[in-house]
Amino acid sequence: MSGPLPAHTLTDMEETDSRSTVETVADALTEAVRDGRLAPGQRLTENAFTSRLGVSRSSVREAFRRLTADGLLTAEPHRGVMVRQLSRNEVDNLFQVRGALETLAVKLALPVLHQVPETLVALQADLDTAAEQGDMNRFSELNARFHRLFRETADNPLLNETLTRLSNSLYWLQFRVLVDRRDVFDTNRQHRQLTDCVVADDTAGAEAAMLDHVENARQLIQSLPDDHFAAPPAPAKSKAKGNQRNAKA
């Protein structure tokens, strides 16, 4: 019975490796996608990460699957995974679903936010500041936080997860869309409208404002040039002998 030392202090490695291997890999990949080291459309092979991260293929494969479920990657049989890149059509589909769910989030979150509006109001103030200063990066981040506030306040884990998945798929498009200062103003005006409705306890108005905001975001994204989007699925074997490779010249 003399002191069973196998206790709990084996964590000499790096930091808190309380997370599983797969989780670590998934987080590393997520970060790489977020900061642009892995660009949308880029293909990822398993071996590249087994060596780079020093983990087994099993773990990399599982991380790939998890991120695919999270909407960050897409997978095709025998062809591996790539950083998710939506086609214009998929963007439209996504925004239809998003509109319905963000609206629901507003409806569910409003009673709570109306009663405890401090966080929302402060966030709106920051948004106003960032908009006036034309700080696009900050505005983008606050924008994401704004939407997250609603969906997290809605107190519906399923709704939250579903919206988060959609948001993940849109990360880069959403980030790159606010390059024009005027767009930032427009977007922020919609935010303020929504915030005002929440303060005024106007559910219908808030839902409408959110729907309007979502539709506006869709249009902004669709106004981006083609090279931000994945090519639509090939329409079978047509005799389209057109010059494929000269198209970029």
Place this chain on the structure above:
Amino acid sequence: MSGPLPAHTLTDMEETDSRSTVETVADALTEAVRDGRLAPGQRLTENAFTSRLGVSRSSVREAFRRLTADGLLTAEPHRGVMVRQLSRNEVDNLFQVRGALETLAVKLALPVLHQVPETLVALQADLDTAAEQGDMNRFSELNARFHRLFRETADNPLLNETLTRLSNSLYWLQFRVLVDRRDVFDTNRQHRQLTDCVVADDTAGAEAAMLDHVENARQLIQSLPDDHFAAPPAPAKSKAKGNQRNAKA
């Protein structure tokens, strides 16, 4: 070329090898859940299926993950997977999301269904017949097909997949709920209302009818006894010395 034995000893799996191993396993599991061989809440271990199906652990694990993503199973770290069983609270959460999405599906599908109503009308006729005859099983199946018609006609793969996932999670609850003949009549009345609105090209009415129908389904499910639901997550360690196991007596 003599040496390397082909090792094609997978005679346990059906004949057509067109599908991948994982797909085959996933389908087998899906079928087992659907016909009740695997009951909600039942825990599934990997070994049980490696031996039973004659495939490797890797494939079983991947099939588990896939079905988890599809909403049929739930997984917890180090505790494996179980056939999905929702708590009452999760049911409410799910139906909130479902209401928003089914409504969207109605809105998107209505123009098409209004123009080509044959399938819907025929389906409605079958529903009427099944309802009158009190054929619960048939009605359940037609009910599922009814909803599938809308979400597939909506021409939005993301919406379709999302709704399918929700539907998978509800399979057994939905199936067991229509035991009372009067409930079948009520449910079918809502269906007919929806069908009529489609024929009349009344989008708002159709959406309202669908929302009503979804809410009604929620109430029917919530009226089931407790043993159909998963226990809500334990609220930490309270001194609740109450008789836990006698609760069912």
Place this chain on the structure above:
DNA sequence: CCCATCTAGATTGTCCGACAATCTTATCGG
């Protein structure tokens, strides 16, 4: 010069066996 075909290499899908970490269950003592 463009295009279809084929070949070699790369990559994924699946299998096997192994071991540590963790969870579960049965056993024991108060």
Place this chain on the structure above:
DNA sequence: CCGATAAGATTGTCGGACAATCTAGATGGG
């Protein structure tokens, strides 16, 4: 009856292996 302990079961991760499939470069014809 309850909590602590130990043995067994199960998952998480590793490494290697091979067939099936995909990809890209070489080849040959129009």
